[in-house]
Amino acid sequence: MVIAARGVRLTLGQGSGAVEILRGIDLAVPRGQTLALLGPSGSGKSSLMAVLSGLERASGGTLMIAGQDFTAMNEDALALARRGRIGIVLQAFHLLPTMTALENVATPMELADMKDAHERAAAELEAVGLASRLTHYPAQLSGGEQQRVAIARATALRPALIFADEPTGNLDAATGEAILDLLLARRAETGATLVTITHDAALAARCERVVTLADGLIASDTSPA
Numbered sequence: 001m002v003i004a005a006r007g008v009r010l011t012l013g014q015g016s017g018a019v020e021i022l023r024g025i026d027l028a029v030p031r032g033q034t035l036a037l038l039g040p041s042g043s044g045k046s047s048l049m050a051v052l053s054g055l056e057r058a059s060g061g062t063l064m065i066a067g068q069d070f071t072a073m074n075e076d077a078l079a080l081a082r083r084g085r086i087g088i089v090l091q092a093f094h095l096l097p098t099m100t101a102l103e104n105v106a107t108p109m110e111l112a113d114m115k116d117a118h119e120r121a122a123a124e125l126e127a128v129g130l131a132s133r134l135t136h137y138p139a140q141l142s143g144g145e146q147q148r149v150a151i152a153r154a155t156a157l158r159p160a161l162i163f164a165d166e167p168t169g170n171l172d173a174a175t176g177e178a179i180l181d182l183l184l185a186r187r188a189e190t191g192a193t194l195v196t197i198t199h200d201a202a203l204a205a206r207c208e209r210v211v212t213l214a215d216g217l218i219a220s221d222t223s224p225a
Contacts, residue, residue: 001028001029001030001031001064002029002030002031002065002066002160002161002193003027003028003029003052003064003065003161003193003195004027004028004029004062004063004064004065005025005026005027005028005051005052005061005062005063005064006026006061006062006063007024007025007026007060007061007062008022008024008025008026008027008048008051008058008060008061008062008063009022009023009024009025009058009059009060009061010022010044010047010048010051010056010058010059010216011059011060020216021044021047021216022044022047022048022051022058022059022216023215023216023217024061024216024217025044025048025061025216025217025218026218027211027218029193029195029209030193031160031191031193032191032192032193033193033194033208033209034184034187034193034194034196034206034207034208034209035193035194035195035196035207035208035209035210035211036196036197036198036203036204036207036209036210036211037049037195037196037197037198037211037212037213038198038199038201038204038210038211038212038213039212039213039214039219040214043213043214043215043216044213044215044216044217045197045213046165046197047216048213049163049165049195049197051063051070052065052163052195053082053086053088053161053163054070054073054078054079054081054082054086055078055082055088057070057071057073057074057075057078058070058071065081065085065086065161066085066086066160066161068081083108083111083112083157084112084157084159085159085160085161086159086160086161086162086163087153087154087155087156087157087159087161087162087163087192088154088162088163088164088165089147089150089151089154089162089163089164089165089167089183090150090164090165090166090167091165091166091167091169091170092170093138093143093146093147093149093150093170094150095138095146095149095150095153096138097137097138097139098137099137100134100135100136100137101125101130101133101134101135101136101137101138101141101145101149102118102121102122102125102134102135103121104138104149104153105121105124105125105149105152105153105156106118106120106121108153108156108157109121109156109157112157114157120156121152121156122134124152124153124155124156125148125149125152127152127186128148128149128151128152128182128186129148129182130145130148130149130152133145142175143170143171143175144171144175144178144179147167147168147170147171147179148179148182150167151167151179151182151183151186155186155187155190155192158190158192159190159192160192160193161192161193161195162183162186162187162192162193162194162195163195163196164183164194164195164196164197165196165197166197166198166199167179167180167183167196168180168198168200168203169199180203180206183196184206194207204224205224207224208223208224209221209222209223210222210223210224
C-alpha cells in the first residue's frame with residue numbers, strides 16, 4: 001500500500017476554539033490506483049489531501065506514505081519526504097510568475113540535485129505539448145497551458161504519488177477534459193498512484209475508485225462500473 005492511514009485525525013486550533021476537521025480516517029490505497037475524493041464543501045477533502053501529502057501534520061492516528069511514517073516527522077522532515085516522491089497539482093496552478101515554463105519545471109529537479117535539469121524539463125514540457133512555450137512566463141500562457149506546466153512539474157521526478165486538487169476547476173469544459181486526459185496519461189506512464197479531489201461526477205467516474213467524505217469521515221468507498 002502506498003497510502004496506509006488508520007484513525008487519522010486533524011484538529012485545528014486549541015482549547016474551546018478547536019475544530020475537528022478529520023475525525024478518524026481509515027484508508028488503504030495500493031500503488032498505481034486512481035482514486036477520486038468526493039464530498040461537499042467542508043467535508044474534509046482538501047484537509048485529507050494536505051495530510052496525505054505531508055503539507056499538514058495529522059493530529060492523531062497512524063499514517064504510512066510510500067513506506068514512510070508521516071506521523072513521526074516534523075515539518076522539515078515531511079518536506080524532505082515529499083521531494084521526489086509526491087507530486088501536487090492544484091486548481092490555481094501555483095506557478096512562479098517570475099520564472100519561465102522551463103524554469104518552473106526545472107527548479108524541483110535542481111532542488112533534487114538532478115543533472116541536466118533544464119534538458120529534462122524541456123523534454124517534460126514537450127511531452128505535455130508545450131515544446132514551443134518553454135521561454136514563456138505564466139502570464140503569457142492560457143489557463144490550460146499553465147495547468148500543463150503544473151502537470152509537467154508534478155510528474156517530472158516520477159513520484160510514487162500524485163495529488164490533484166480540482167485540477168480542472170479553473171478551466172472550461174473542453175480544456176478541462178483535455179487536461180484530465182493528460183493527467184491520467186502521465187500517471188499511466190509513470191505508474192504512479194493518483195488521488196484527485198473533484199466535485200465532478202464524470203471526472204470521478206474515470207477513476208478506479210471513488211471515496212466520498214462527509215463531516216470528516218469516509219461516507220462511502222466504491223468502484224465505478
